[in-house]
Each structure stands twice: as structure tokens, then as C-alpha cells.
Amino acid sequence: MATSSTSLVFKVQRHEPELIAPAKPTPHEYKLLSDIDDQEGLRFQIPVIQFYKYNPSMQGKDPVRVIREALAQALVFYYPFAGRLREGAQRKLMVDCSGEGLMFIEADADVTLEQFGDALQPPFPCLEELLYDVPGSTGVLNCPVVLIQVTRLRCGGFIFALRLNHTMSDAAGLAQFMSAVGEMARGLLTPSIPPVWERHLLGARDPPRVTCKHREYEEVEGTIVPYDDMVHRSFFFGPTEVSALRKLVPEHLRKCSTFELLTACLWRCRTIAIQANPEEEVRIICIVNARSRFNPPLPLGYYGNAFAFPVAVAQAGKLCQNPLEYSLELVKQAKNDVTEEYMKSLADLMVIKGRPHFTVIRSYLVSDVTHAGFDDADFGWGKAVYGGPAKGGVGAIPGVASFLIPFKNKKGEAGIVLPITLPARAMEIFVKELDGMLKGKPIERKLGFISSSL
Numbered sequence: 456m457a458t459s460s461t462s463l464v465f466k467v468q469r470h471e472p473e474l475i476a477p478a479k480p481t482p483h484e485y486k487l488l489s490d491i492d493d494q495e496g497l498r499f500q501i502p503v504i505q506f507y508k509y510n511p512s513m514q515g516k517d518p519v520r521v522i523r524e525a526l527a528q529a530l531v532f533y534y535p536f537a538g539r540l541r542e543g544a545q546r547k548l549m550v551d552c553s554g555e556g557l558m559f560i561e562a563d564a565d566v567t568l569e570q571f572g573d574a575l576q577p578p579f580p581c582l583e584e585l586l587y588d589v590p591g592s593t594g595v596l597n598c599p600v601v602l603i604q605v606t607r608l609r610c611g612g613f614i615f616a617l618r619l620n621h622t623m624s625d626a627a628g629l630a631q632f633m634s635a636v637g638e639m640a641r642g643l644l645t646p647s648i649p650p651v652w653e654r655h656l657l658g659a660r661d662p663p664r665v666t667c668k669h670r671e672y673e674e675v676e677g678t679i680v681p682y683d684d685m686v687h688r689s690f691f692f693g694p695t696e697v698s699a700l701r702k703l704v705p706e707h708l709r710k711c712s713t714f715e716l717l718t719a720c721l722w723r724c725r726t727i728a729i730q731a732n733p734e735e736e737v738r739i740i741c742i743v744n745a746r747s748r749f750n751p752p753l754p755l756g757y758y759g760n761a762f763a764f765p766v767a768v769a770q771a772g773k774l775c776q777n778p779l780e781y782s783l784e785l786v787k788q789a790k791n792d793v794t795e796e797y798m799k800s801l802a803d804l805m806v807i808k809g810r811p812h813f814t815v816i817r818s819y820l821v822s823d824v825t826h827a828g829f830d831d832a833d834f835g836w837g838k839a840v841y842g843g844p845a846k847g848g849v850g851a852i853p854g855v856a857s858f859l860i861p862f863k864n865k866k867g868e869a870g871i872v873l874p875i876t877l878p879a880r881a882m883e884i885f886v887k888e889l890d891g892m893l894k895g896k897p898i899e900r901k902l903g904f905i906s907s908s909l
């Protein structure tokens with residue numbers, strides 16, 4: 456387990472933000488988002504960051520210029536990204552494909568990639584300088600849906616940082632767009648995967664009818680406790696750590712996915728760390744990509760949000776008291792709930808209930824972006840040395856989300872890095888609990904609560 460250092464301080468010189476419009480005229484039309492896209496829980500901006508090394512074969516090429524031109528070309532195919540979101544009746548979102556453009560910032564930093572150290576992982580130092588929130592640009596409506604900052608580094612490398620209005624795309628859809636920009640930058644004239652809008656495929660039925668249980672949208676009593684003293688840390692899970700956790704579960708569960716295993720572990724450790732009331736219900740929300748759950752599957756190239764938020768629910772006391780297999784079984788069941796009918800029922804629920812936010816009371820959300828392909832985006836300088844979410848804890852309600860991000864540690868081991876956001880005291884308990892599990896000695900808990908002496 457490692458944490459990145461945020462002690463590095465550097466200066467970033469930014470040019471004035473500009474708008475990049477499509478390189479050719481594009482249709483001026485209104486396009487409806489799907490009933491999965493425009494739910495309350497996706498009405499926020501999600502930050503992504505990529506770090507690229509100096510490449511001698513690109514000597515004399517300016518990444519800012521290359522990417523700026525490639526974006527204009529890619530927007531001809533992805534022209535909704537150059538538009539603005541509007542809201543209609545019943546809070547229905549649509550894109551005004553106005554061709555105004557996405558927001559772009561050119562910048563230079565007096566730092567080298569090497570100075571970030573071996574552990575390129577969230578939280579990143581000076582993130583607000585590398586992905587500048589341009590005043591007046593952060594709204595969900597009537598604002599650019601994409602903001603991109605390209606920052607040149609002293610070593611010849613660069614940082615590509617992006618902020619996306621989540622209602623437009625999920626991780627797979629965004630990675631597809633970034634891949635297309637990379638292809639344009641490398642000389643292709645059209646994307647190898649043509650973009651597919653087709654948002655009606657995830658629209659509500661007429662009449663809408665909820666046919667499945669969606670506990671993730673239940674109204675739960677309680678308040679969201681504002682934490683002032685939040686700590687951000689990242690934890691690395693390589694083959695050794697994953698193997699240690701697998702040994703804690705019975706033989707029949709050892710073939711579970713790494714996502715299921717880490718999610719169950721995180722849920723248990725986090726519940727212990729926040730010292731939840733043993734009688735109260737706690738929830739873990741798993742992000743499940745539903746593209747392949749449809750028959751036929753959603754078309755290749757679909758770049759809208761195509762996932763669900765299935766939830767596992769347990770009493771805090773039982774979760775803390777029981778071994779890891781207890782939470783693992785619940786996580787596996789929640790993931791299996793997602794079917795084509797579940798997605799149709801979910802779209803219907805959105806329309807019937809007014810597009811609610813998923814329940815965040817005593818909830819935590821985990822998203823696996825290890826297969827999204829953020830680090831595959833290649834603008835000519837090769838693949839990113841880090842590519843993925845810029846920080847954990849993002850969302851319409853900050854502090855309730857974590858990501859599983861592909862990562863190589865300084866030994867060259869491929870694994871997963873998991874950024875966590877917790878209050879300082881809870882983070883201490885979390886680290887101790889996780890360390891015990893990785894050493895094969897989970898702390899015995901005869902009661903459903905933890906003593907404050909931990």
C-alpha cells in the first residue's frame with residue numbers, strides 16, 4: 456500500500472481559455488439524453504487526468520497544437536460535445552448542438568514528470584492548477600460540457616486533464632471519445648469506432664412501469680454528515696495483496712472478480728472506520744456496465760451512460776462482525792441483479808419519480824475503471840503513464856465514491872490503485888483494519904461496533 460506525496464509545489468502559467476469548435480459545419484439540432492443519462496446523480500462534472508512522457512520521436516511537435524487540432528477534427532463526429540445542455544419539461548435534459556465548442560486551456564508548468572515521483576496516483580499535487588475550474592463554466596446547464604487543459608512540462612512530457620459533464624457519457628463513452636482524439640492526432644481521418652448516439656435505447660417505456668427492486672433509490676432517513684477534516688489517500692493492490700484477500704474467503708468464493716473482492720473489503724473496512732451505529736443499515740453501490748446485458752448488446756460506439764447503481768445493504772454490526780465472505784456474497788448478488796429488464800425498469804423509475812439521486816445516506820459507491828481504457832489514449836507520444844480519475848470522492852455529493860484504477864507500482868507490478876476519502880481519524884482506523892486483513896489477521900469483532908481506542 457502506498458500513498459502519493461502532495462508536498463510537491465509548482466507554478467502553472469495558463470493562457471486565456473478558448474472554445475474549440477468542430478473543424479467542419481455540423482448539424483444544429485436538439486438531441487435528447489436518455490432517461491439513464493439525466494438522473495440527478497449524474498448531474499456533475501467528473502475530472503480525468505493523463506500523464507505523458509517525453510518521446511524523442513515527437514521532437515519539435517507541440518502537444519498543445521496537436522491536441523487542439525485533433526479535438527476540432529474529433530468534434531465533427533462527436534458534435535454533441537461542442538453543444539450546451541438545456542432542460543425541458545419534467546427536468547428532461549437535451550443537448551443543443553450549437554457548435555459553440557468545448558473549452559480548452561493551454562498551459563505550461565515549471566515541473567518535470569520525474570518530480571511527481573514513482574507514485575503517479577491520486578491525490579495529485581496542485582490538481583486545481585492542472586485542471587482549472589474556469590469561473591462560470593461549471594454549471595450543468597448552458598455551459599461547455601467538456602473542459603480540457605493541456606499542460607506542457609519542463610521535461611518535454613505533458614499532462615492532459617479533462618472535466619466532463621457526466622450526464623453526457625460514462626467512463627467507457629469518454630474513453631472512446633479520447634481514443635478518437637488520439638486517432639485524429641496520429642493522422643486518421645475518421646474514428647475506428649464510429650460514435651453512436653441512439654439514446655432512445657435507454658429511454659423509458661410508454662407507459663413506464665417499475666418491474667424490479669431499486670433499493671439504491673429508496674428514501675432513507677438520516678443526514679449526510681459534513682466532514683471538514685477529510686484526508687485523501689490511495690492504496691495499491693497488486694497480485695500479493697489480492698492473493699492475501701482471496702485467502703480470507705472460502706474456496707467456492709475464490710473465483711470472484713477482483714472488483715467484487717476489493718469492493719467487499721472496502722465496504723467492510725470503511726464501515727468499521729466510520730464507526731457506524733451497529734443497528735443501522737449501510738450500503739455499498741456497485742457501478743455495473745450494462746452494455747453486454749442487453750440482447751442484442753448496445754451498439755459498439757454507444758457513448759452514453761449505460762450503467763446501473765445496484766446496491767448491497769447490510770446492518771453495520773453484521774458487516775463488521777462477520778468475515779469478508781459475508782460482504783462478498785452481498786456484493787456479488789447486487790451485481791447479478793443488473794439485467795436488460797432491470798435497466799428498462801430503472802429508466803421507467805426515473806420518469807415516474809422525477810429523476811431522483813441515488814441514496815447517499817450511509818452509502819458508499821465503487822466504480823471499476825480498470826477496463827475503461829483511459830491510459831490507452833495515444834496522441835502520438837505513446838500511452839499515458841497514468842490515465843484515469845483525477846481524484847476519489849467526486850460526485851454530486853462529494854466524498855462518497857471511490858474508483859478502481861489500473862496502475863503500475865515502482866517495482867513494475869501491474870495492479871489497482873484505489874483512492875479513498877475519509878475523515879482523518881477514520882482513515883487511521885481504515886489503514887489499521889486493511890493492514891490486518893492483508894496480513895491475514897483481521898481484527899476480531901465480537902460486537903457490531905468498534906472501540907474508540909482503535
